[in-house]
Amino acid sequence: MDSQFKVLIVGAGVAGLALAQILRKHHVEFEIYERDDGSRGQGWSIALDKLHDLLPQDIDSLYNASTNHSIGKPDGFEFIDGKTHEILGVVGNVKQSHLGHNISASRDLFRRILMKHLDIQYGKRFVKYEESKNGVQIAFEDGTTATGHLLIGADGANSPVRGQLIEGFKATPSSLATLHGNTVLDRKLYEPLIEKGNSGVIVGQDGLKFTLLLLEYLDDGTALFNWVCSYKSKDAESETRxxxxADREALFEKALEIAGHLPRRIVDAVRNTTPAGVHKPPIKLLETVLPKQALPRGRVTLVGDAAHSMVPFRGMGANTAILDVCDLAEGIIHGIESGDDLSWMLKSYETTMIPRGRSKVLESRATGDSADALEVAGGRLQRN
Structure with a gap:
């Protein structure tokens, strides 16, 4: 690996953007491609300590992506047993630099911060790559090509890059179906949702996981929330079809049917969504468990959901992607500075990334399958 090393990043989600920013800080040449704008009204709980230290100083702090940043409160979540309505406890509500601090981040705001100073090439649908002794060339649907020394697949759970790297491999549909939507709530409706956890509520019970999370405080005194209802059905495949x-009216009625037994403050928020606020079609939950053996050795590797997409019940998807990015970026930078072999660097990265990702996917799956409402807290709550 030499000073002229060039990285090609396919996918401008959080993982791809964060990697690009770290490479930019260290003057590593890169290009980043995205097929569309990728915007979604969703959010994550994210631990930022390691990533924050690696990013350049000329972009806004990622802590500004906190949904509570504008009012100066720390983020946190109230956990509820969906069957008994028992309040199990709160995770978070801890100030920055204190143990247990996470941020609840709006996906779109997080991405906007990470886009600063990046020349993202949109409308680039990856088709294939070809490796040679000296580099890798990628081809796009529009007929253009690009050449570099390393290709990073940061292109999500249905990663086309992964599809070529591991021939025949596909992510596995989860056994849970999902409904979700956004709703703007007035103070009377949203204050009960943030009374204990500043960022919203998370509900667990056998066969149902439900989140209702703050995305943004709006200028008119209302607040934008996102809800996700993940539920077991006798036939998840037919339910997904x-x-x-289904039209938005049917999806809305289904969500009310499934969530109708939850605490009234939650049901009122879902009802306020109206069919217009329901996302159509719903996202599909996919799980990616890479083979235990190393990836085919060459000039291609994976980060984030392309390597380990998981169900969102332990808050580990974005955090695991960030760990990938930090490890890979450090490996690339060290490899260039020391002249290390590319194959050795990738092997070192994947030796950590693959088992870590597998573990988190399986832990998240176990939480989705669990009848214990406490499982959605990921071990962060203790029974009284």
């Missing part, structure tokens, strides 16, 4: 073709 139904959801793909």
């Amino acid at each position: 139904w959801a793909d073709t």
